[in-house]
Amino acid sequence: MLLCLTVDHRRADLALLERIERxxxxxxxxxxxSEFARGAVVLATCNRFEAYLDAPGLAPEEALSGFARAASLDPAELERACTVHRGDTVAEHLFAVSSGLESAAVGEGEIAGQVRRAIDAARDAGRSSAELERLFQRALLVSKQIKHRTGLQRKGRSLVQLALTMVDSRVGDWAEARVLLIGTGAYAGASLASLRARGATRIGVYSPSGRAEAFADSHGIRPVASDALDAELRDTDLVVACSAVHEPLLTRERFDETVTEGAPPFCARFGGLEADPRPRPAPRPRLLIDMGLPRNIAPDVAGVAGVELLDLETIALHAPIPELGAELEARDIVRTAAAEYAATRAEREAVPALRELRSFVNDILDDEIARARSRGAGRDGGGEIEAALRHLAGRLLHRPTVRLRELGREGRATEAAAAVSALFGE
Known part of the structure; x- marks a missing residue:
């Protein structure tokens, strides 16, 4: 049986998703x-964590218990936040996820790539199964179909696009804005494309893993070294952080230091010296967008004067309502594809019965052909006789084959197998 455990932005807060991500x-x-499931694919994105399991006989309660233990979570807490899909509903859910219909920004384009990377990773690690391969490949085809038929994903929707829209009026002239990109993964590439689409040109990249130079060279932007990060933060108008780190990279202390270092000189009231009477200018405004899960930027950075922080929770709350017609059409495609997938999967359940029937008929056919050859039928048109016999067997098997597949699609594979076994079994 297929099983999916999903924890996403609808039922879980960012803190819980961060704990699972770690x-x-x-x-x-x-x-x-292998004692738990025949195959497993884990899909972890910025607003969801999902495990797809090919695990016949596995109870959802047992799967949740194993999940909770491995994630060091209280089982009751995980159960409240987790949605369990099983059987045929797993396909419909994954098809909707891969098409961007379950994302905070409905129709986002990045999710299909994340789904593809999830099954690739499982395959490379030997964790996939034939059933999961069929499921994920079909999901990717459905995603493409929705993109081409509805245009839902051609709008360029994504959480980073939404975040940039939210700060658009504050940035003003994108061509003049100094932007710092933190991270060099797939989401960093998508973020860079979104920034350039808005006209940003003064872009630097910093990587905590040391890959900034390679990324900058391949994308035509400026690398930022570790020892230059604080200076870069002082001069940056916008930070887009999307690095895979386990603890916040940018803390309040770092921003407090950059504000202090950039402030005009003051004289303390010490030894009779008065404070500098010149007015201190307001801190230079800086915009921070944190796309990381776990967080790249500590939440209390928002308390620093002149800093405005948008994290995933804030961005998701402002996700726009999608065009109703496109979403309805996309969901109809998902439901139709899921129904067909379920029918095809059920049809495969009839294959053992079909194989048994064909084996019975072919064994008799081979015996008759061998007997005919032993009587000298190999001469004087024996080949034509053999071809005729095989053609006859094929015609005799056609209707039972069609009916067995129909019974499988109707969910009656067990009934079909019992009938074949009763009529032709030993």
Whole structure:
């Protein structure tokens, strides 16, 4: 049976998603145990964590318990935040997810790539299964179909696009704005494309893993070294952070220091000296967009004067309502594709019965052909006789084959297998 455990932005807050994200490796290892499931694919994005399991006989309660232990979570807390999909509903859910219909920014384009990377990672690690391969490949096809038929994903919607729209009026002239991109992964590439689409040209990149120079060279932007980060933060108008870190990279202390270092000189009231009477200018405004999960920027940075922080929770709250017609059409495509996938999967359940029937008929056919050859039928048109017999067997099997597949699609594969076994079994 297929099983999906999903924790997403609808039922879980960012703090819980962060805690799970930090335990991705042990959770994946636990759910991929061969004694637990035949296959497992983990999909972790900025606003969801999902585990797809090919696990016949596995109870959802057992799967949740294993998930909670590996993630070091209280089982009751995880159960409140987790939605469980099983059987045929797993396909419909994944098709909707891969098409961007379950994202905070409905129709986002990045999710299909994340789904593709999830199944690729599972395959490379030997954690996938034939059933999960079929499921994920079909999901990617449905995503493409929705993109081309509805245009839902051609709008360029994504959380970073939404965030840039939210700060658009504050940035003003994008061509003059100094932008710092933190991170060099797939989401950093998408963020860079979104920034350039708005006209940003003065872009630097910093990587805590040391990949800034390679990324900058391949994308035609400026690398920022570790020892230059604080100076860069003082001069930057906008920071877009999307790095894979386990603890916040930018803390309040770092921003307090940059504000202090950039402030005009003051004289303390000490030894009879008066404070500098010149008015101190307001701190230079800086915009921070945190796309990381776990967070790249500590939440209390928002308390620093002159700093405005948008994190995933804030961005998701302002996600716009999508065009109703496009979404309705996309959901109809998802439902139709899921129904067809379920029917095809049920049809495969009839294959053992079909194989048994064909084996019975072909064994008799081979015996008759061998007998005919032993009587000298190989001469004087024996080939034509053999071809005729095989053609006859094919015609005799056609209707039972069609009916067995129909019974499978109707969910009656067990009934079909019992009938074949009763009529032709030993």
């Amino acid at each position: 335990r991705t490796e042990p959770v994946t290892a636990a759910l991929s145990d």
